[in-house]
Amino acid sequence: VIIIVEVDSEVPLYQQIRDRVVEGIANGELRAGDPLPSTRQLAADLSINFHTVNKGYDTLRAEHLLRLNRKSGAVVQRDPTSGPPDGDYVDSWSHRARTLLGEAIAQGMPPSDVIGQCRNIVAGFQEGTPE
Amino acid sequence: MTTAEAIAIIVVIMAALTGVLLLLPKMARPTLPFGVRVPEIHTDDLVITTATRQYYRWLVVTMAVVTVVLVALVLVVPAPVVVSSAAFAALAAWFVPYLSARRLVLDAKHTESWFEGTRQTVAADTTWRTSPLPYPWKWTLPAILAAVATLIVGIVVYPSLPDRIATHVGLNGPDEFTDTTVWSAFSLVGVQFLLTALLLGIVWVILRSKPDLAASDPKSSAHEYRRYAMAMAKSVLVLAFGMNVTMLLAALVVWDVLPATMVWIVVGIVPTLATAGIVVAVAIRTGQSGHRLHAATTTESATTTDRDDDAYWIAGLIYRNSDDPALWVPKRFGGVGFTVNVARPAAWILIGAIVAITIGALIFAALA
Numbered sequence: 195v196i197i198i199v200e201v202d203s204e205v206p207l208y209q210q211i212r213d214r215v216v217e218g219i220a221n222g223e224l225r226a227g228d229p230l231p232s233t234r235q236l237a238a239d240l241s242i243n244f245h246t247v248n249k250g251y252d253t254l255r256a257e258h259l260l261r262l263n264r265k266s267g268a269v270v271q272r273d274p275t276s277g278p279p280d281g282d283y284v285d286s287w288s289h290r291a292r293t294l295l296g297e298a299i300a301q302g303m304p305p306s307d308v309i310g311q312c313r314n315i316v317a318g319f320q321e322g323t324p325e
Numbered sequence: 326m327t328t329a330e331a332i333a334i335i336v337v338i339m340a341a342l343t344g345v346l347l348l349l350p351k352m353a354r355p356t357l358p359f360g361v362r363v364p365e366i367h368t369d370d371l372v373i374t375t376a377t378r379q380y381y382r383w384l385v386v387t388m389a390v391v392t393v394v395l396v397a398l399v400l401v402v403p404a405p406v407v408v409s410s411a412a413f414a415a416l417a418a419w420f421v422p423y424l425s426a427r428r429l430v431l432d433a434k435h436t437e438s439w440f441e442g443t444r445q446t447v448a449a450d451t452t453w454r455t456s457p458l459p460y461p462w463k464w465t466l467p468a469i470l471a472a473v474a475t476l477i478v479g480i481v482v483y484p485s486l487p488d489r490i491a492t493h494v495g496l497n498g499p500d501e502f503t504d505t506t507v508w509s510a511f512s513l514v515g516v517q518f519l520l521t522a523l524l525l526g527i528v529w530v531i532l533r534s535k536p537d538l539a540a541s542d543p544k545s546s547a548h549e550y551r552r553y554a555m556a557m558a559k560s561v562l563v564l565a566f567g568m569n570v571t572m573l574l575a576a577l578v579v580w581d582v583l584p585a586t587m588v589w590i591v592v593g594i595v596p597t598l599a600t601a602g603i604v605v606a607v608a609i610r611t612g613q614s615g616h617r618l619h620a621a622t623t624t625e626s627a628t629t630t631d632r633d634d635d636a637y638w639i640a641g642l643i644y645r646n647s648d649d650p651a652l653w654v655p656k657r658f659g660g661v662g663f664t665v666n667v668a669r670p671a672a673w674i675l676i677g678a679i680v681a682i683t684i685g686a687l688i689f690a691a692l693a
Contacts (some may be wrong), residue, residue, distance in 0.1 A: 196450045196543045201632045231454035238535050239449035241634065281408035 195223040207242060210249030219259060219273050220319040226276050230260070230268040254302060335395050335411050342415045343388040345660070346596035348609065350377045352660045354616045356539065356631055359427035360641015360658040364630040365541050367439050383422035391418045423658070427641060448543035450536065450550075458486040458532045458555055464562040465525060471569035472517040475576050477628040479511055480581045486510060491579050499585050513576040517569050524565040528558045534663055535651045537614050540631045545619065553615025557661065560600075565602025569603040591612040643667060 195218035199210040218224040230236070235253060237244035251268055256262035258280070261271045279287075298308045350358065355368040359376060367373070391414050399406045402663040433439075458598075490509060491499030503509050536550040574593035577583040611617055641657050647668040652675075656664045665672035 195451050196448055196538075197451060198446050198543060201445045201447060204445075228456045231449075231451050234650045235454045236449060236451070238649060239453070240447045241535075241632075241637075241646060241649045241651065242447070243648040244650050287489065301662070 197236070197240070199242075204231045207246045208249035208253065211236075212253045215250075215254055215270075216257075216259065217319075219270060222322045224270050224273065226270055228270045229266070230270065232267050238276060242311070278320075326408070328399055328404060331399045334397050334408050335399065338408075338411045339388055339392040339395070339415060339484050341493045342412065343384065346384055346388075346415075346419055347381060349658060350380060351661055352612050353658050354537075354539075354613055356408065356521050357613075357641075359423065360638060361427060361430045361434060361575075362631060362633050362635050363430065363434060364439050364443055364538075364542050369435075370433065372429055373486055376426040379429065379551065380422045380426040384419070386417060387418045387421050389417055389586055392653065422541040422567055425638070430665055440630065440633045442628070444628050445632040447632050448538040448540055450538065450543065450544075450547035453536055453547065453551070454662050458551060458558075460529065460532060461555070461562065464559050465521075465565075468521050468524070468562060468565035468569050471566055472514065472521055475517055475569070475573045476511075476514050478573075478582070479514055479576065479580065482582060484506075486580060491585065492673065494575075494578060494585055494590060510580070513572050517572050520572075521565055521566060524561055528561050530653050530663065531558050531561070534655065537655045538630050539616070542619075546614075546616075549611075549615035549618045551615075552618055553611040556607050557610055558602045558606075564597075564600045567596040567598075570596035608677050611661065613661050614655050644648055 195214070197214045197218075199207055199214070201207075203210065205213070215230070224230075230251075231239070233247040237247045240247070251260055251262060255262050259271055261269045265323045268285065278285060295308055295312075297307065298311075353359075356363050356365055358368070358373045359380070363373070395407055395411055395414060399642055401681075404594060408593065451518050486505045488505055489502045490505050491510065492503045493499070493501035502539065531554050536554075538550065539546040571593050574583065574589065574596075578585050578589055579595070583589050609617075635641075637649075638657060642659065642664070644654050644664055644666050645668045646666055649666055649668070651666055652669045653663045654666055656662050665675060666674070
């Protein structure tokens with residue numbers, strides 16, 4: 195997977211790394227068991243501090259998307275085919291989705307457009323096309 | 326060395342260097358003219374064409390002046406001193422055309438705020454690390470076999486060597502001799518093995534290097550980088566073979582297996598020159614980081630540019646970024662290849678080792 199980060203973005207770099215990996219898993223470019231580069235290697239390839247990559251990987255580990263260990267490095271832990279999400283994941287996700295979708299409604303996007311956009315994005319992930 | 330020989334050597338060195346330095350603008354990425362980071366939409370700007378033309382003109386004039394000065398110096402200073410400093414003089418003089426062309430591009434970039442309103446991005450391909458290029462072991466065999474063959478011939482002929490063997494072969498045959506010992510007889514074999522190890526190490530660095538992917542099209546850029554790295558790796562191993570064959574022939578002359586005639590001296594240099602020619606041809610074909618392999622002209626987004634990282638590059642030549650864990654990084658300007666991140670302690674260990682080896686070799690040569 196190609197990880198692209200925007201240097202001057204308001205979104206912190208570690209968050210961008212985390213987001214790109216999540217999208218890579220969603221569109222099938224990354225599957226459960228796939229390795230990712232070590233934090234130093236990815237930091238070197240992006241010319242950024244390796245603590246930043248560490249933080250991004252840590253976030254993914256806390257979300258049970260990445261397994262980190264000293265021996266095998268960083269490995270993708272789950273993908274869409276690994277079964278339903280655990281425990282209260284759906285609750286926390288709908289909480290965040292509520293805010294994001296609410297933003298669109300507040301800005302005056304017609305509800306049908308909001309649903310249409312959601313459908314397109316999800317369909318995009320299923321076709322395996324990035325972005 | 327006669328004065329006429331010295332002048333001939335100086336003219337050849339200067340002509341070759343001028344030729345290589347004239348190639349540099351074509352070898353650099355279009356987004357890095359004269360080591361200045363430029364957004365893709367400005368790569369065809371008039372100022373860059375102007376700067377490139379000025380570089381060509383000034384380079385030819387500067388090199389002509391340096392050549393005249395060196396030739397004049399041969400008449401007053403000992404010729405070997407002048408000849409051995411010719412390359413340094415040429416490289417020092419190169420800064421005149423380089424820095425002035427660079428200045429033109431930098432000024433335009435700043436006064437016209439080329440990076441304003443762009444999305445500056447950096448891209449990395451995770452598969453470059455997770456499924457790296459395999460080391461081309463088969464390609465190391467010719468070089469290793471040539472060195473081993475030299476060693477075997479050496480062991481066979483050693484008992485029958487005369488008491489003294491040549492250490493230097495001039496245009497009129499061998500002109501310097503030393504006592505035959507294991508050290509003096511096998512010194513070329515030692516150099517062969519050291520050089521082979523060094524070039525194998527360089528290949529490893531190339532295959533594990535940090536790719537500089539173009540932000541506008543990271544996917545094809547990553548593909549081109551893979552082709553570039555493998556092509557450079559293989560051609561360096563071919564060069565190792567060529568150099569080892571040259572040293573094999575030189576050893577055969579030293580051991581009196583081949584006659585020390587002009588014919589064999591010329592034949593001996595051919596493998597090195599030919600394989601070095603292959604490296605140059607491959608480098609010209611690929612360009613730095615393989616950008617000249619780029620076929621498609623479509624860009625994903627006109628507003629997405631490479632990160633403006635000029636601040637990390639001193640004069641566009643020396644990289645210093647303490648955040649970046651990378652030791653080896655692709656050069657910005659200066660043909661195809663790599664340079665070190667001087668913010669890494671390992672870079673200073675490396676530079677220290679090179680300086681120590683150079684000084685050591687000079688002292689050793691002076692004592693001997």
